[in-house]
Amino acid sequence: MAGAHLDSEPDTVGVNDNASGSAGLLEVALQMAKVKPKNKVRFAWWGAEEANLVGSTFYVTNLTPQQQAQITLYLNFDMIASANYMFGVYDGDDSAAQGSGPGPAGSAQIEKLFEAFYASRGQPTNAADFTGRSDYGPFIAAGVNIPAGGLFTGAEGIKTAADVAKFGGVEGAQYDPCYHDPCDDLFRVVQKGGDAALYAQLRSRYKLFGNINTFALDTNADAIATAVITYAFDTSTIPPRTAPAAAKATVAGPQTDANDLHLR
Numbered sequence: 001m002a003g004a005h006l007d008s009e010p011d012t013v014g015v016n017d018n019a020s021g022s023a024g025l026l027e028v029a030l031q032m033a034k035v036k037p038k039n040k041v042r043f044a045w046w047g048a049e050e051a052n053l054v055g056s057t058f059y060v061t062n063l064t065p066q067q068q069a070q071i072t073l074y075l076n077f078d079m080i081a082s083a084n085y086m087f088g089v090y091d092g093d094d095s096a097a098q099g100s101g102p103g104p105a106g107s108a109q110i111e112k113l114f115e116a117f118y119a120s121r122g123q124p125t126n127a128a129d130f131t132g133r134s135d136y137g138p139f140i141a142a143g144v145n146i147p148a149g150g151l152f153t154g155a156e157g158i159k160t161a162a163d164v165a166k167f168g169g170v171e172g173a174q175y176d177p178c179y180h181d182p183c184d185d186l187f188r189v190v191q192k193g194g195d196a197a198l199y200a201q202l203r204s205r206y207k208l209f210g211n212i213n214t215f216a217l218d219t220n221a222d223a224i225a226t227a228v229i230t231y232a233f234d235t236s237t238i239p240p241r242t243a244p245a246a247a248k249a250t251v252a253g254p255q256t257d258a259n260d261l262h263l264r
């Protein structure tokens with residue numbers, strides 16, 4: 001399953017947050033009409049993410065435990081074309097050891113698939129902490145434990161010198177200088193309050209269309225396509241999880257380290 005939130009903050013059209021993720025995912029869904037996948041692929045465009053993950057929470061909590069168990073993995077795309085971008089990949093294995101811990105078992109493998117994609121393009125990545133701040137939150141929640149992964153090109157965080165060495169752009173400025181502001185717009189960034197000098201500087205280093213970084217959008221759309229088509233045919237890298245009813249039955253058996261579940 002793959003999803004992106006379709007809503008934005010009320011005072012902005014939200015062309016990066018999150019028309020970028022919604023449009024990237026929609027294009028992949030349209031292209032998927034050309035293939036007959038082995039596995040079922042479900043696409044979701046969530047409502048009311050910005051009002052505290054309302055749509056995705058409703059969806060996940062209204063699945064039966066059996067239906068939840070049938071979702072092998074969930075991919076999330078929330079902000080994939082930030083003007084002053086980084087290539088952030090959700091830190092499924094918590095290798096950065098920052099903020100929240102790792103995702104459910106299998107999340108590390110999803111992170112690896114995305115990292116391999118960027119490596120194949122000669123592009124570096126950053127670990128994006130699994131904060132639960134987007135629609136994957138209800139999927140990875142305790143008791144649900146669906147492996148998850150996804151992309152994030154940065155919001156209100158500040159680009160560092162190390163980031164500039166990897167991705168270019170402007171040090172000391174937000175990854176998305178118009179995050180949750182009216183200037184997160186496709187046409188009138190400066191007219192809607194964007195910092196004219198900063199956007200002029202960004203445009204001297206990157207190709208921007210409004211508040212969209214077209215290189216980040218193009219690359220990340222390919223990353224989404226790679227992940228969706230890979231898992232549409234083969235989820236064998238994702239360790240199986242036991243259904244809730246079956247999980248109870250195994251409690252009586254020999255206790256194994258949770259990490260053993262990664263080994264197949």
Ligand SMILES: [Zn+2]
Nearest residue numbers: 017018078079
């Ligand atoms: Zn968002």
